[in-house]
Amino acid sequence: MAAKKKTAKSAPKNAFYAQSGGVTAVINASACGVIETARKHKNKIGKVYAGRNGIIGALTEDLIDTSKESAAAIRALRHTPAGAFGSCRYKLKSLEENRREYERLIEVFEAHNIGYFFYNGGGDSADTCYKVSQLSKAMGYPIQAIHVPKTVDNDLPITDNCPGFGSVAKYIAVSVREASFDVASMAKTSTKVFVLEVMGRHAGWIAAAGGLASDDDIDLPIVILFPEVTFDRDKFLKAVENKVRKYGYCSVVVSEGVKGPDGKFLSDQGLRDAFGHAQLGGVAPVVANIIKDGLGLKYHWGVADYLQRAARHIASKTDVDQAYAMGRAAVQFALKGENAIMPTIVRKSNNPYKWEVGKAPLSKVANVEKMMPANFITRDGFGITKACRNYLLPLIKGEDYPPYRNGLPRYVRLKNVAVPRKLKGKFEI
Amino acid sequence: MAAKKKTAKSAPKNAFYAQSGGVTAVINASACGVIETARKHKNKIGKVYAGRNGIIGALTEDLIDTSKESAAAIRALRHTPAGAFGSCRYKLKSLEENRREYERLIEVFEAHNIGYFFYNGGGDSADTCYKVSQLSKAMGYPIQAIHVPKTVDNDLPITDNCPGFGSVAKYIAVSVREASFDVASMAKTSTKVFVLEVMGRHAGWIAAAGGLASDDDIDLPIVILFPEVTFDRDKFLKAVENKVRKYGYCSVVVSEGVKGPDGKFLSDQGLRDAFGHAQLGGVAPVVANIIKDGLGLKYHWGVADYLQRAARHIASKTDVDQAYAMGRAAVQFALKGENAIMPTIVRKSNNPYKWEVGKAPLSKVANVEKMMPANFITRDGFGITKACRNYLLPLIKGEDYPPYRNGLPRYVRLKNVAVPRKLKGKFEI
Numbered sequence: 001m002a003a004k005k006k007t008a009k010s011a012p013k014n015a016f017y018a019q020s021g022g023v024t025a026v027i028n029a030s031a032c033g034v035i036e037t038a039r040k041h042k043n044k045i046g047k048v049y050a051g052r053n054g055i056i057g058a059l060t061e062d063l064i065d066t067s068k069e070s071a072a073a074i075r076a077l078r079h080t081p082a083g084a085f086g087s088c089r090y091k092l093k094s095l096e097e098n099r100r101e102y103e104r105l106i107e108v109f110e111a112h113n114i115g116y117f118f119y120n121g122g123g124d125s126a127d128t129c130y131k132v133s134q135l136s137k138a139m140g141y142p143i144q145a146i147h148v149p150k151t152v153d154n155d156l157p158i159t160d161n162c163p164g165f166g167s168v169a170k171y172i173a174v175s176v177r178e179a180s181f182d183v184a185s186m187a188k189t190s191t192k193v194f195v196l197e198v199m200g201r202h203a204g205w206i207a208a209a210g211g212l213a214s215d216d217d218i219d220l221p222i223v224i225l226f227p228e229v230t231f232d233r234d235k236f237l238k239a240v241e242n243k244v245r246k247y248g249y250c251s252v253v254v255s256e257g258v259k260g261p262d263g264k265f266l267s268d269q270g271l272r273d274a275f276g277h278a279q280l281g282g283v284a285p286v287v288a289n290i291i292k293d294g295l296g297l298k299y300h301w302g303v304a305d306y307l308q309r310a311a312r313h314i315a316s317k318t319d320v321d322q323a324y325a326m327g328r329a330a331v332q333f334a335l336k337g338e339n340a341i342m343p344t345i346v347r348k349s350n351n352p353y354k355w356e357v358g359k360a361p362l363s364k365v366a367n368v369e370k371m372m373p374a375n376f377i378t379r380d381g382f383g384i385t386k387a388c389r390n391y392l393l394p395l396i397k398g399e400d401y402p403p404y405r406n407g408l409p410r411y412v413r414l415k416n417v418a419v420p421r422k423l424k425g426k427f428e429i
Numbered sequence: 430m431a432a433k434k435k436t437a438k439s440a441p442k443n444a445f446y447a448q449s450g451g452v453t454a455v456i457n458a459s460a461c462g463v464i465e466t467a468r469k470h471k472n473k474i475g476k477v478y479a480g481r482n483g484i485i486g487a488l489t490e491d492l493i494d495t496s497k498e499s500a501a502a503i504r505a506l507r508h509t510p511a512g513a514f515g516s517c518r519y520k521l522k523s524l525e526e527n528r529r530e531y532e533r534l535i536e537v538f539e540a541h542n543i544g545y546f547f548y549n550g551g552g553d554s555a556d557t558c559y560k561v562s563q564l565s566k567a568m569g570y571p572i573q574a575i576h577v578p579k580t581v582d583n584d585l586p587i588t589d590n591c592p593g594f595g596s597v598a599k600y601i602a603v604s605v606r607e608a609s610f611d612v613a614s615m616a617k618t619s620t621k622v623f624v625l626e627v628m629g630r631h632a633g634w635i636a637a638a639g640g641l642a643s644d645d646d647i648d649l650p651i652v653i654l655f656p657e658v659t660f661d662r663d664k665f666l667k668a669v670e671n672k673v674r675k676y677g678y679c680s681v682v683v684s685e686g687v688k689g690p691d692g693k694f695l696s697d698q699g700l701r702d703a704f705g706h707a708q709l710g711g712v713a714p715v716v717a718n719i720i721k722d723g724l725g726l727k728y729h730w731g732v733a734d735y736l737q738r739a740a741r742h743i744a745s746k747t748d749v750d751q752a753y754a755m756g757r758a759a760v761q762f763a764l765k766g767e768n769a770i771m772p773t774i775v776r777k778s779n780n781p782y783k784w785e786v787g788k789a790p791l792s793k794v795a796n797v798e799k800m801m802p803a804n805f806i807t808r809d810g811f812g813i814t815k816a817c818r819n820y821l822l823p824l825i826k827g828e829d830y831p832p833y834r835n836g837l838p839r840y841v842r843l844k845n846v847a848v849p850r851k852l853k854g855k856f857e858i
Contacts, residue, residue, distance in 0.1 A: 023614045025607075053617035081607050083614035090618055170836055177837060178454075178510050178739035185452045185512030188482035189519055194735055217834065218842060282714065284732070303713070305731030306623055310607035314742055316836065396836035405646065407599055407745065407825035408606060413647060 012044050013115025015334075016058060017066075018051035019083040019150075020090075020121030020128070024164030025171075025312040026323035027150045028084050030120050032077040033327020034148065035066050039074075044335055049112060049419055054088035055119070055128060059101060059427050061108050063419040076412035078324060079402035081312035084414050090429070092128045095138055104427050105132065106141045111422040116144050116334050120327075122151035122162070123369060126342060130362040133340035146330040147342035147362055150323070152309045154205040157368040158360035159344035163326055164309070166319030166395035169209035171311040172198055172253070173396055175304065176213035180220045180251045183300070187249035193240060193291050194251045195301040197284035199308060201257040204228050204372050206308070210253030211384035212392055221247040222383070225287070227257030228372055229381040231266050237294040239382045244297065254287050313409055317398025318353070329357045353394035441473050442544025444763075445487060446495075447480035448512040448579075449519075449550030449557070453593030454600075454741040455752035456549055456579045457513050461506035462756025463547050463577065464495050468503075473764055478541060478848055483517035484548070484557060488530060488858050490537050492848040505841035507753060508831035510741035513843050519858070521557045524567055533856050534561065535570045540851040545573050545763050549756075551580035551591070552798060555771060559791035562769035575759040576771035576791055579752070581738045583634040586797040587789040588773035590824055592755055593738070595748030598638035599825035600740040601627055601682070604733065605642035609649045609680045612729070616678035622669060622720050623680045624730040626713035628737060630686040633657050633801050635737070639682030640813035641821055650676040651812070654716070656686030657801055658810040660695050666723040668811045673726065683716050742838055746827025747782070758786045782823035 017034050019027055031050070038045045050064040051057030057064070064085055066074070077084055095102055108114070119129040126147045133145035149156050154165035176196060183194040200206040204226035214220035221243035225231065243250035258266045267283035284301040291299050322345055329343035342365050346358040376388035384392070402409040446463050448456055460479070467474040479493040480486025486493070493514055495503070506513055524531055537543070548558040555576045562574035578585050583594035605625060612623040629635040633655035643649035650672035654660065672679035687695045696712035713730040720728050751774055758772035771794050775787040805817035813821070831838040 019614070023611055056617065080610070082610035086617055087614045088618040089615075173837055174742050175736050175740070177840070178741060179735040181509070181511035181840060182452055182735045182739040185448070185516045186518075188485065188515055189517040196736075212837065215835065215837065217837075217839065282730075282732075285711065285714075300734050301711075301732065302734030302736050303711075303730065303732045304736070305729050306608040306611045307604050307625075307731050307733070307736075310611040311604070312607060313603050393835055398836065399830070399833055401828070401830070404828055406644065406822055407827065408602055408641065408644065408646075410646065411606070411610060 011113065012042070012046045014046040014113050015048045015116035015118060016051065016109065016114045017048055017118040018054045018057060018120065019085055019087040020054045020119060020125035021087060022152065022309065023083040023087050024150055024152050024309050025081040025167040025315045026163050026319050027120055028077040028080045028082070029320050029323035030148050030150060030163060030327035031084060032074055033324040034118050034331055035074050037328045037331040041335060045116060045331070046113065049114065050085040052416065053086035055090055055092065056088045056429055058108055059104055059429050061421050061423050061427070063112060064416045065419045068417040069414050073412055073414055078320065079312065079400070080411040081310045084412070085416065091124045092131055095131065102135060102139060106135060106139060107423060109141065109143060112419065115142060118146055118148055118330050120148040120150050122153065123156060123367060126156065126362055127366040130340060130366040133362060136339070144334050144337070144339040146334050146338065147365065148326050148330045149342055149344070152199060152206065153203060155203050155369045157365055157370045159342070160347040160355065161345055161395055163319060163323035165205060166316035166322070167311065168199070168206055168308050169212070169392060170316040170396035171308050171314050172206055172209040172304065173212035174314055176210045176222065176251055176253055177218065177220065179302070180213060180222070183249045183251065190298055191300050192244055192249045192297045193299040195284045195288045195291070195299060196251065196253050197256055197282050197303040198253060200227060200255040202227060202369060204255050207253050207255040208372065208376065208384050208388055209392060209396070212389065212396065221250045223250060223252045224382055224384065225252065225254040225258045226372070226377055226381070227255045227259065228377060231258050231260045233290060233294070237290070239380065240291060241295055252287060254283050256283055258283055312402055312411070315400050316396045317400040318395055320400040325357060333359060350390050350394060353397065440542065441471070441475045443475040443542050444477045444545035444547060445480065445538065445543045446477055446547040447483045447486060447549065448514055448516040449483045449548060449554035450516060451581065451738065452512040452516050453579055453581050453738050454510040454596040454744045455592050455749050457506040457509045457511070458749050458752035459549050459577050459579060459592060459756035460513060461503055462753040463760055464503050466757045466760040470764060474545060474760070475542065478543065479514040481845065482515035484519055484521065485517045485858055487537055488533055488856055490850050490852050490856070492541060493845045494848045497846040498843050502841055502843055507749065508741065509840040510739045514845065520553045521560055524560065531564060531568060535564060535568060536852060538570065538572060541848065544571060547575055547577055547759050549577040549579050551582065552585060552796060555585065555791055556795040559769060559795040562791060565768070573763050573766070573768040575763050575767065576794065577755050577759045578771055578773070581628060581635065582632060584632050584798045586794055586799045588771070589776040589784065590774055592748060592752035594634060595745035595751070595824035596740065597628070597635055597737050598641070598821060599745040600737050600743050601635055601638045601733065602641035602825055603743055605639040605651065605680055605682055606647065606649065608731070609642060609651070612678045612680060619727055620729045621673055621678045621726045622728040624683060624713045624717045624728060625680065626683050626685055626711050626732040629656060629684040631656060631798060633684050636682050636684040637801065637805065637813050637817055638821060638825070641818065641825065650679045652679060652681045653811055653813065654681065654683040654687045655801070655806055655810070656684045656688065657806060660687050660689045662719060662723070666719070668809065669720060670724055681716060683712050685712055687712060741831055741840070744829050745825045746829040747824055749829040754786060762788060779819050779823060782826065
């Protein structure tokens with residue numbers, strides 16, 4: 001009996017890792033950082049179990065045994081976009097509202113000897129992670145919960161920036177530069193305005209990245225529509241007209257979250273087809289139509305959608321490095337006994353760009369959204385300031401190309417072997 | 430007098446080069462091939478004058494003196510997308526219909542001692558080039574006209590493929606792979622279908638490239654809507670449903686040119702906003718709505734538009750090499766006294782991929798459109814066959830990354846110095 005007790009006590013706790021919310025080009029680089037670092041400390045961390053489809057995997061006891069993956073496969077996560085274990089959009093309610101879910105989590109954690117909880121996500125996930133971190137206190141289950149920051153929206157507080165954002169920013173900056181070269185070539189007899197819709201429901205960080213396409217090397221006419229700035233049709237048309245008059249053409253970068261004076265999304269035009277059926281459209285065609293009606297200029301429009309956040313082929317090296325570092329730091333903090341925190345990126349200098357790993361208490365991260373500072377948007381509301389440029393530029397620096405085979409990137413797909421279930425009965429979510 | 434005559438006679442003829450129609454990621458690589466090769470034969474070709482905005486530059490005597498550009502700047506054209514001299518959509522009428530235009534061309538050519546005409550474009554441009562090649566016969570002006578093939582649509586006849594297509598194909602294949610990874614991650618609780626609209630008004634070559642995203646390494650569920658196949662709502666919904674049932678998610682690649690049973694473009698839905706104003710939409714949101722209505726699945730949609738054909742950052746090395754080779758071959762053919770031809774790409778073998786330069790008479794190229802062979806589309810109408818894959822794969826092989834600075838590709842912008850005008854009076858187009 002004593003021997004058995006001793007074994008149980010000395011067996012290192014396992015870790016649970018899950019991906020949450022919209023995926024990015026580099027969230028798997030964070031997973032790589034977590035797993036590779038944990039594997040270096042097998043005396044303290046047993047196995048890393050990943051949640052299949054995020055926290056749902058924990059609730060339904062659908063765990064993936066990452067120890068079944070080779071070192072090469074785990075290494076390849078660093079250059080593979082999207083969520084290798086599956087993600088989900090699922091926010092835990094408060095302990096008061098749904099105690100059943102927390103009891104279930106504890107049941108699963110206990111059954112699989114899980115003592116570490118690494119949750120890789122954005123604002124909502126930080127909230128979930130914070131709630132889990134409180135289980136020790138609230139329900140007497142010992143667990144260390146560390147949040148690994150991830151979001152293309154770049155809206156987490158305290159951290160200088162969020163892994164995932166730099167790569168989207170690079171994709172948008174590169175794409176706007178390329179499309180601007182295209183429309184410049186065509187402008188004499190054809191298209192004069194190109195409109196690109198980008199992500200960012202609440203904050204204009206991604207739209208701002210479009211402004212990087214123009215710099216001291218290459219001056220390009222770009223008009224940005226930020227969700228932070230109420231859309232003003234006349235001012236917008238004037239801005240486009242001025243660019244076209246000066247350059248002969250113009251690119252417009254519009255955030256999906258732009259709202260009109262009525263407070264409604266500009267994309268929400270109540271479109272109906274010939275039979276009167278409601279149709280969903282993006283904001284890019286709406287803006288293109290405004291240009292056609294208001295200025296009579298020929299246009300093209302694009303919607304980057306998932307392409308922008310999945311574009312691992314043109315990921316920012318800074319972003320990949322930071323995503324990995326956040327995963328590694330999460331484990332290192334856990335090994336130091338930390339709980340209820342999130343590793344952060346602390347900017348030390350812009351030029352040369354220097355940063356280091358910091359940490360933030362989850363109580364201050366959960367449910368706080370970081371908006372663009374007012375001084376990042378030019379006074380006319382259509383461009384980015386020097387301060388914004390200085391902030392953004394280091395985040396898109398460096399290329400980190402994946403390996404190719406037959407002309408296509410070799411992204412890894414894991415075996416994702418299930419951990420044998422130990423609990424009886426199903427948990428419905 | 431005799432001495433002067435001799436000088437005039439021995440001065441090598443200048444060349445005219447122009448870019449036409451929609452630009453591509455590699456049309457400048459062809460320009461690079463033309464100019465670098467011409468520079469090596471200064472005894473036979475004087476200067477290369479580029480048309481500012483294509484053939485319009487010739488008609489309006491708005492010529493660019495490429496000899497003012499450094500060797501480094503011309504070399505950088507190889508990695509710069511879009512049309513460095515400006516392109517145009519302008520088709521010469523027949524000699525009978527608009528003799529004035531041809532007389533004007535001869536006037537400009539004569540004033541600038543132009544004896545070589547290199548025209549870089551697609552089907553319409555081949556027609557224009559062919560007409561110019563006949564000026565010797567029809568109007569007694571000695572000129573050698575060579576067409577340099579270019580089109581993302583891959584629809585020129587005789588040549589195995591067209592420079593510009595391989596890079597779009599690579600971009601679409603890579604993007605569909607990446608977006609498929611993304612939607613796979615989200616499918617459990619969120620998006621199950623991703624729809625991507627791609628170019629190709631008449632032929633499904635670009636849509637077909639989306640099929641490459643799935644291969645023996647990485648099996649992905651992809652449904653392709655070709656312009657060659659009449660859209661059948663029920664069959665389409667069934668195809669998507671089957672993929673979602675088997676894989677949990679699905680990517681749809683839809684060509685902008687897909688038509689319904691009524692023969693109208695699927696994108697032409699007669700959309701109206703809340704005020705009854707007609708709105709232009711793409712085909713992607715239409716297909717997304719069909720999925721929502723028919724299957725009730727959550728979807729996302731994107732429209733690649735100019736991003737696909739300007740994406741020099743992920744250009745195919747095969748494509749860049751071939752684009753350059755076509756420009757070089759055009760000059761070499763001219764030096765051999767050829768007229769009214771187009772260099773072509775002749776495929777010698779698939780594996781290993783081998784190709785060489787051939788030539789085609791313009792009389793057989795002009796106004797002929799190459800469609801997808803029927804045996805390239807699977808019997809169900811939604812996928813590509815092995816034969817199609819074997820054809821496409823070599824065209825996307827290899828990466829040819831541009832140089833970067835501050836996280837952005839360093840694309841060149843030429844000085845584009847105008848050649849002093851010699852003619853009086855303006856020519857209105």
